[in-house]
Amino acid sequence: MTTGLKIAFLPLTDAAVLVAAREQGFAEEEGLALDLVRTTSWATLRDRLVFGQVHAAHMLAPLAVAVTLGLSQQAAPLAAPYKLNVNGNMLVMASGFAAALDPDLAARLADPLGTAHDFAAAIGLWRRKPVIGVVHRFSSHAIMLRYWLASAGVDPDRDVVLRVLPPSLTVEAIRAGEIDGFIAGEPWGSAAVDAGLAETVAIGERIWRRGVEKVLAFREPWLEGNPDTVDRLLRALVRAAAWCDDPGNHPALAVLLADPRYVDQPADCILRALSGQIIARTGQPPISSPDFMLFSREATPFPWRSQALWIYSQLVRWNMVAHDAATVAKAGAVFRPDIFRRALAGSNVPMPGASMKLEGAVHMPLAVGSRQGELTLGPDHFFDGRVFDPERIDDFLASFTPSR
Amino acid sequence: MxxxxxxxxxxxxxxxxxxxxxxxxxxxxxxxxxxxxxxxxxxxxxxxxxxxxxxxxxxxxxxxxxxxxxxxxxxxxxxxxxxxxxxxxxxxxxxxxxxxxxxxxxxxxxxxxxxxxxxxxxxxxxxxLDEARTALSDRKIIDRAKSILMNQRNLSEQDAYALLRSSAMNQGKKIVDVAQALITASDLLGGGL
The missing domain is CATH 3.40.190 (D-Maltodextrin-Binding Protein; domain 2)
Known part of the structure; x- marks a missing residue:
């Protein structure tokens, strides 16, 4: 018997695994009929999930933590047993602003620390505080932007204006001069570059080599009450993710995503994030960034609890939540490696033995213990060299005090 | 308030x-x-x-x-x-x-x-409103099919419509679908209009 599942998503390239699961038959093989509900704001995606209009959602990982902690309207315990991708964000700034940065685009993207300092200097040259669009306060993008700006001594709450707007409105807003740049998931940065309005200033993958991005979020009680359906969905998604990571499938995937029911942007623009060929300024040759957006390899879908706690540490850092032991536990429990293990036991999907790891400690591909299959972790370091130890959150937070 | x-x-x-x-x-x-x-x-x-x-x-x-x-x-x-x-x-x-x-x-x-x-x-x-818009575009399609028939087969407007309607009934289709098929066929055959 086929089970119908409604899943809300935003028009973004990293909805790819859900789209492929539906369009390439992976969901059907597991007896699931996916109804993908296109949504244009994170608030509405959150409400559809929290109030039960959909079973699951393509959600910003920090938003899933924030909703669980009661920081974003109605509090509700959410559970994320699956990461839909890592990386995939891009910061673009209006050409006028970017003129003050390194004109060598490849060098600019390869050196986030140098570019952050150039950016700090550019703020002084700009006629007013630059207005930077972020898609949500509880987005990986906003957290990454804050982390990056602060490394150069820029206070994101004082020295720039962060304006919230959904990804699909970013290009129009920069055109209208309402914002001077924005950080968003693809293809929106590339769309602004193609429109001749902006240049790439930084890519997420260079700020944190393996940055947590979207998760598949459920209401926790529903997840607990429907183990069979959840497991089938996760198995379908793992296969869809492997299909999405295969370079041979990227052109077909870009065409699928370009459909008006999904991202509704040109396929060639969408393809760049998938294939890691980033055009940083219109008319320039692409810059290769092979890890720009990952879906499958290196056990990308595995929801490391340490990653939920890294997000939590940043919410504390920016005074968005009070720091105490109970909140730490609640935040960490949003990511559900136990469910991932249950769903994929007995498959050949690489399965980490641990649920937490140091974040930012891997500089070279590293073979690690796996309960099944073979697992190699890719480099996951932060551009500033910090390492996050989930057992020592206080020390990590204390390390930021001087720059704040 | x-x-x-x-x-x-x-x-x-x-x-x-x-x-x-x-x-x-x-x-x-x-x-x-x-x-x-x-x-x-x-x-x-x-x-x-x-x-x-x-x-x-x-x-x-x-x-x-x-x-x-x-x-x-x-x-x-x-x-x-x-x-x-x-x-x-x-x-x-x-x-x-x-x-x-x-x-x-x-x-x-x-x-x-x-x-x-x-x-x-x-x-x-x-x-x-959407329905009304659809109805309006349906009527345009039927009008165009009628004029194709009137030109090609030298029929009066009334007869052209009757022909469309009887074809639709015989094929168990909506008039607008028959009209659309006729327009497509006419375009393919270079009948123009």
Missing amino acids: RIVIIDDSGLRATVLEEGLREAGYDDIHIVPPRGAFVARLERMAPDVVLMDLGSPSRDTLEEMLTVSRALARPIAMFVDQSDEAMIGAAIDAGVSAYVVDGLRKERVKPVLELAVRRFNAFAKIQSE
């Missing part, structure tokens, strides 16, 4: 505003979610903000509600989180409502119920 409706669609906002005025609310403002709408909203200091759930600008609005220092009291979504039926009806109708802290739920509930009814009414008008 000051009610602000944030809406792009002139018609939906009008339908909602009319309903609220009929119900005796008179401090109502409509703000389209463009440009510096958040600053305008802040100056208005509303008690209730109503917004289409499908509007992409909800994230922008919520951010303002979170950080605003101009608003005296916090505003949160929906008034009574325990009233699941009400929230369900609101979400189904596509209404999102933000209400200032401390406003009694008995005062807000009628506003929300009215918004739900009016949003539903608007959705009905919208689908009727």
